[in-house]
Amino acid sequence: MRLDKYDIIYFLGIGGIGMSAQARWFIKKGLHVFGYDKTSTALTEALQAEGMQIHFNDAVDAIPALVKENKEKTLIIYTPAIPKDHAEHAYLKENGYTILKRSEVLGLLTKNYKTIAVAGTHGKTTTSSMVAHILKVADRKMVAFLGGITTNYESNLVMNGEVTDDTLVVVEADEFDRSFLKLFPEVAIVTNADPDHLDIYGDHESVITSFKDFVKQINKKGSLIIHESIDDLLTHDLKDIAKVNYSMSRGDFFAEHITSKGGFFEFDLHGFGKVQHISLGIPGFHNVENAIAAAVATHKVGVDLATIKQALTSFKGVKRRFEFILKGSNVTFVDDYAHHPTEIEAFLRSLKSMYPRKKLSVIFQPHLFTRTRDFAKGFAESLSLADELFLMDIYPARELPIEGVDSNIIFKDVTSKKKVRCSKEDLMAALGDSTLELVATVGAGDIDTFVQPIKKMLTEKYEA
Template sequence: MKDLETIKSVYFVGAGGIGMSALIRYFLSKGKVVAGYDRTPSELTERLITEGAQIHYEEDINLIPDSCKDKATTLVVYTPAVPQEHAELVYFRENGFEIHKRSQVLGIITRSSKGLCVAGTHGKTTTSTMAAHLLHQSHVECTAFLGGISKNYGTNLLLSSTSPYTVIEADEFDRSFHWLSPWLSVVTATDPDHLDIYGTEEAYLESFRHYTTLIQPSGALIIRKGISLQPDVQPGVKVYTYSKDEGDFHAENIRIGNGEIFIDFIAPDTRINDIQLGVPVSINIENGVAAMALAHLSGATDEEIKRGMASFHGVDRRFDFKLKTDKIVFLSDYAHHPAEIAQSVKSIRELYQDKKITAIFQPHLYTRTRDFYKDFADSLSLLDEVILTEIYPAREQPIPGVTSELIYNNLRPGIEKCICKKEDVLNLLSQKSIEVLIVLGAGDLDNYVPSITRLLEQHYLKS
C-alpha cells in the first residue's frame, strides 16, 4: 500500500458498511480527503457526511470528486459486498489506481501495533467492543476498529496516541481475517457460516485454523471451550480456554435477579469478585469473560476491569433495548445466524419467562437461507410468535425456490406465524397484542425500528 504520508485522498466503494465506516473515520482523523459511494442512505452514512466524508448514492463515475481522481495520491478501498462489475470500481481498476479490500487496509494499518483480535461466527462485535471499553477507560488505553457502534462512545473507532494495543473485530467473511497479525486473539464460535464463500464446513474450519497460525510468537490464543476448532499456533503462543463456567478464564458465583447480573471472574492468576454486568443479559457473561481475559492479559488492573464491566452500555443492534417497561418490551438484535438467534431468544426467555415473546425476523442472504433454513426454523421455534419478512439480498441475486417460506414451513406446529412485507410491518403490529417484541437480522429492517418504537409508545404507554 502507498505510504500513508503520500496519500491525500481515500475513496470508499461501499462506504456505508460498518467495517468501512471505521476506516473512513480513521482517515478523516488523519486529515485525508475522504469520499465514497454507497447504495442507500442510512443513519450511519449521514453521520459520516456530518463528520466530513463526501458520500453519494448513485453508481456514477461523474460523481467521484476531482480530489479522488489522481491515482498518485488516491487510495481506493472496497468491500467484497460490492460486485466486481460496479461502474466506479471498474473505472478505478481500468485507470491504474491502487485498490485494496477493506481487510487488507485494516491489516496494514494495524500491523505495527499489538492486535487484540476477536474472531468467531457470533459474539465478536459485543466481545471486541466490551474489550475496547475495558482498555480505553483503563490506564492501558487502546485504538479500536469495531464492527458495531459503541453506546459508550457513539462510534466504532477509538483512537489512542500512546497505547500499543489495537482492538480489532476479525471478520471471517471472504477470509478477511487472514490479513491480520494478532498478538492476542479470542475465538468465540465456529458454527458454519458464509458457505457461499467456503462451500463446506471443513473449509470454514480450515480458514479459522489458518487464522490461528497468524498469532504472533509471545502472544496468546483464548479459545472458547468446546468449539470445533483444532488451533495451529506458532511456537511461543500460549493457548487458553474460556467459557461461561469452565476453562482457564470463566465465571463463578453467577447471580441473576432484579434485572441485574453479578459474577466472579476467574483467571489463572487472579479472581475479581462481584463484577456487575452493565448490560445484564446472560450471553454477556461469556462475552464478558472473553473481554476481561483480553484486558487482563493486556495489563488492565482488576479494579479497572471491574469498573469497566459495570459502565459498559452495550452496542447498537446487539440486544439493544428500545423500550423496557412493565407494559411493553422492545429490542433490536443483529442476530442473523441460527446459533445466534437461539442464544438471543434463550436470553430473552430467561428475562421474561412469563411473557409472550414475538420476533420479526428478516433473513439475510439467499445462500444462508438455503443452507440453514431448517436451523433457522428450529431457533425461531423457541419463540411464541414469528413474523417473517422477505429475504434481504445484500450482495446476492435471488435463487429460485429460496424464499422465507422455507423457514415458515418448518416452524414447529402450533406456533403463531405469518409472512409479510417489511413495509407492512407497522400496520401488522398495530393490529396485534404485544408483550415482548424483538427485531432480528442483519438487513435493513432496523431502519423501521424508530417507527416501531413510536407505534408501541403510542399504543402502550400513552394514557
C-alpha cells in the same frame, strides 16, 4: 506498501460498518475522505457531518474531481459487497488507481502495532467493544476499529491518547472472504467457529481450516484466548503457542453463581487465582462468556483486575446488540442484529429468562439467500422459541435470488403458537392486529429501519 503516501481516500461502500470505521480513522488523520454508497443512512449522515463527501449514485461523473485529478495520491478502498458491474469501480480499475479491499487496509493499519484481534462467526463485535472500553477506562493508548456503534462512545472508532509505537489496536478478525488472514495479532480471542458464509467456504471443514490458519498467525510471543468447545478442534496440532480457554461453566476461566438482577447478570469469575465478582452492564447469557474473554485479553496486556471489573460494569453495549428500544410499563421492545441460528437461540433464550411471564413476539428478517438455504432448519428451530413469529422476506444484500429459496423454507417448520408471513409493506399492519407484550426485532438486513416506527406504534398503543 505504505499508506502514508496517500492524501486522498475514496471508499466504495463507505456506509458499511467496517468501512466507516476506517473512514473515520483517515479523516481524523487529516486526509481528504470521499465515498460512495447505495443509500443514505443514519451512519452516512454522521460521516457527512464529520466532514466526508458522500454520494449515492453509481456514476463515473460523480467521482470527485480531486480523485480524478490526483491518481497517484489517491487510495481506493472497497468492500466485497460492491457488485461486479459497479461502474465507478470499473472506471477506477481501468485507469490504474491503487485499489485495496477493506481487509487489506486493516492489515496495513495494524501491522506496526500490538494488536488484539477478536475472531468468531458471532460474538466479535460485543467482545471487541468490551476490550476497547476496558482499555479506554484503563487510560491505555489505543485505537479500536469495531463492527458496531458502541453505546458508550456513539462510534465504531474508539481512540484514546496519541498514536505512538506502543499504541494498542483492537480489531474484529472477520472470517468473511477469509479477511482475518491479513492480520497478525499479539493477542487473539476466538469465540467460536460455527458454520457460516458457506457461499464462500463451501463446507464447515473449510471454515475450520481458515480459523486454524488465523490462529497460526498469532505472534510467537503472543497469546490465544479460545472458547473451550473449540480449543482441541483448532489447536490440537499447534505447538509453541501460549493459550488459555474459557466458557460459561468450565475451562481455564469460567463463571459460577450466575444471577440476574433487573435483567443484568452478575457472576463469579474463576481463573485469575482469587475469584473475581463481576457485574455486567448489559444483558444476555452469551455476554457472560464475551466478558470473560475480554477480561482475560485485557489482563494479558497489563490491565489490572479492579479496572477490568469497573469497566465491565460501565459498559453499555453496542447498538443493535440486545439493545433495549422501549421499556414501558405495558410493553418491552428489544432490537438485535442476530442473523445466525446460534445467535438467535442465545438471544431469545436470554429474553425468555428475563421475562418468563411475557408473550414473546419476534420479527425476523433473514439475511442472504445462501445463509437461509444453508441453515433453514436451524432458523426454524431457534425461531420456534418465540410465542409469536412475524417472518419477513429475505434481505438479499450482495446476492441475487436463488430459485426455490425464500422465507417459506423456514416458515413451514416453525412451531410457534402463532406465525405470520409478511412483507415490509404489511408488517406494521400485522403487528397492529396482535396483542404485544415483549417484542424483538432480529436480523442483519434493513430491519433496523422499522425500529423507530415500531417504537412509535407501541408507545402510542400501549403507553399513551
